[in-house]
Amino acid sequence: MSISFPSTEYFEALKAQMAANEEKFRRLGFIDTTFGVSVGVNGKARNFVLEFEVFDLKNVSEVPAIDLKKVDFQIEGDSHVWREMIENIRRNGEADSAHDINTLAHFGERLKIVYDDPDGHDKLYRFMESIQEFFDLSSKLEVSFN
Amino acid sequence: MAYLSTTNFAEDKDFIDKWLYTIRTGQMDLSWMKSATEKISPEEANPRRGLTYRDLNVGTYGYTDIPEKVRNNRSYAPRGAEIPDGVPDAQPWVSRKSELWAFNTESYYEEAVSRQWNATTDIPWDRLDGVELPEVTGKALSQLMTFLTEVEMIATDTPAMWLPRLNPDFIEVRSFIAAQAMDEARHAEVFRKRALTTGWGLMQASPINEMALKHLRDADSFSEMSVALHLVAEGNVLTLFRFSEYLSPTDVDKKIFRLVMQDEARHVGYGMQHFKYVLEHFPEKREVLHAHLDEAENISFAGAAATELTEAFIILAGGGLKKENIEQGIKITTQFNLKQMQEHFERLDKCGMPERRERSKLYLMYEMGRAAAENAGIKLN
Numbered sequence: 113m114s115i116s117f118p119s120t121e122y123f124e125a126l127k128a129q130m131a132a133n134e135e136k137f138r139r140l141g142f143i144d145t146t147f148g149v150s151v152g153v154n155g156k157a158r159n160f161v162l163e164f165e166v167f168d169l170k171n172v173s174e175v176p177a178i179d180l181k182k183v184d185f186q187i188e189g190d191s192h193v194w195r196e197m198i199e200n201i202r203r204n205g206e207a208d209s210a211h212d213i214n215t216l217a218h219f220g221e222r223l224k225i226v227y228d229d230p231d232g233h234d235k236l237y238r239f240m241e242s243i244q245e246f247f248d249l250s251s252k253l254e255v256s257f258n
Numbered sequence: 259m260a261y262l263s264t265t266n267f268a269e270d271k272d273f274i275d276k277w278l279y280t281i282r283t284g285q286m287d288l289s290w291m292k293s294a295t296e297k298i299s300p301e302e303a304n305p306r307r308g309l310t311y312r313d314l315n316v317g318t319y320g321y322t323d324i325p326e327k328v329r330n331n332r333s334y335a336p337r338g339a340e341i342p343d344g345v346p347d348a349q350p351w352v353s354r355k356s357e358l359w360a361f362n363t364e365s366y367y368e369e370a371v372s373r374q375w376n377a378t379t380d381i382p383w384d385r386l387d388g389v390e391l392p393e394v395t396g397k398a399l400s401q402l403m404t405f406l407t408e409v410e411m412i413a414t415d416t417p418a419m420w421l422p423r424l425n426p427d428f429i430e431v432r433s434f435i436a437a438q439a440m441d442e443a444r445h446a447e448v449f450r451k452r453a454l455t456t457g458w459g460l461m462q463a464s465p466i467n468e469m470a471l472k473h474l475r476d477a478d479s480f481s482e483m484s485v486a487l488h489l490v491a492e493g494n495v496l497t498l499f500r501f502s503e504y505l506s507p508t509d510v511d512k513k514i515f516r517l518v519m520q521d522e523a524r525h526v527g528y529g530m531q532h533f534k535y536v537l538e539h540f541p542e543k544r545e546v547l548h549a550h551l552d553e554a555e556n557i558s559f560a561g562a563a564a565t566e567l568t569e570a571f572i573i574l575a576g577g578g579l580k581k582e583n584i585e586q587g588i589k590i591t592t593q594f595n596l597k598q599m600q601e602h603f604e605r606l607d608k609c610g611m612p613e614r615r616e617r618s619k620l621y622l623m624y625e626m627g628r629a630a631a632e633n634a635g636i637k638l639n
Binding site: 141208212238240241 | 306307369372374501509512522523531590593604605608
């Protein structure tokens with residue numbers, strides 16, 4: 113059964129995959145960060161807050177707007193960029209060198225990282241490999257796009 | 259040997275008699291069992307994480323109540339142990355908490371231990387089989403890796419040489435610094451391995467960058483070293499790693515840069531939290547920190563003149579040596595240089611030093627560079 117993106121169900125499915133791949137995430141180490149994901153759809157945004165603790169995604173919630181003071185950072189972009197990334201991951205089993213988070217967001221042209229606190233911003237890079245592997249778990253999901 | 263025992267035990271009759279008496283009679287002293295130390299029962303706050311240093315922050319064993327000036331322990335006695343007469347003075351250089359403490363020091367160490375990786379086995383080196391980069395790209399990549407190996411060797415030495423100078427009461431900071439030295443050694447390893455797998459061998463060492471790096475190594479105080487290394491240099495290198503990941507010609511290089519940036523960001527985090535700690539607890543040190551930054555920023559700016567590195571970046575960013583490649587490479591490399599400076603001042607703002615922009619010559623250079631970039635049609639985010 114396919115899971116629609118963007119949706120809480122999509123992130124819940126990644127959370128379940130993360131738990132199923134616990135050994136891999138234990139090997140990568142503690143991930144303690146809360147960040148936002150904002151997906152632009154037809155001029156509006158759907159916003160999600162992901163709370164990671166120890167080795168797990170502890171909580172996912174959809175919110176009307178993301179308060180940058182309550183998250184470490186936010187990854188935002190139009191739905192077509194997110195779709196391109198997820199489809200690329202599905203095709204390759206992981207993001208290829210043009211579709212990983214840092215590459216897509218580096219100059220803010222495709223995805224953009226926004227933040228209030230630079231220390232929070234740096235957490236994206238402190239936990240980069242875990243976050244990339246988390247999104248790469250999309251390769252194990254059937255995803256449909258709204 | 260700089261330190262000699264004050265007793266020649268093999269010629270000390272009383273000592274030898276006592277040793278033989280114990281063997282002969284089995285009589286034990288056991289006075290150590292009466293140590294006047296605190297009994298506690300630490301518990302894991304989160305069993306999934308395990309027993310952390312934070313869980314041990316209890317009573318006389320904790321770090322919260324370490325005084326600003328540690329006067330009662332100049333030995334290697336662990337914090338909270340009974341210190342009997344006769345323990346030698348280990349002559350630590352740093353016994354003031356404000357000189358090295360950072361908010362959340364203990365969790366940076368736990369994170370460091372948890373997120374260690376292995377340059378030999380965690381990088382998919384086999385994916386380089388059959389990869390042949392064009393000569394200019396391969397040589398530019400090797401030059402970048404040569405430079406980074408050089409950087410990481412000094413970045414290993416610098417924290418390591420401070421380790422025995424830190425009062426053992428600051429065990430959490432000492433542990434973090436030890437982990438950082440390991441991180442940097444691994445970085446030197448992975449960059450050397452990647453340089454030698456380009457097929458072009460190593461390229462050229464960098465005089466300007468070595469001059470800058472020597473400044474870090476020879477800092478007069480731990481705090482000066484931390485400002486120069488953790489906050490300024492590693493802040494710049496973190497941006498450089500992200501940029502290098504973006505430019506990486508293979509997914510193996512991307513993996514390398516994603517892993518090294520994790521360690522670097524952790525070191526920057528410690529540097530920021532130390533800087534904030536000093537500003538909040540010892541506002542009178544603000545001017546000293548400005549003086550440290552004056553030097554560190556001057557050295558940081560000098561890095562832009564390292565032709566051998568800048569040209570390698572331009573080639574990697576533009577994809578070659580044709581005119582259009584170079585134009586594109588200069589555009590992207592300029593964006594990166596300005597981003598490095600912008601993020602440096604953002605960090606200082608958040609640490610509680612917004613006035614730095616007005617006092618800093620580097621900020622003037624940033625504004626000058628930004629104006630020149632905009633005139634050249636280079637878009638900045």
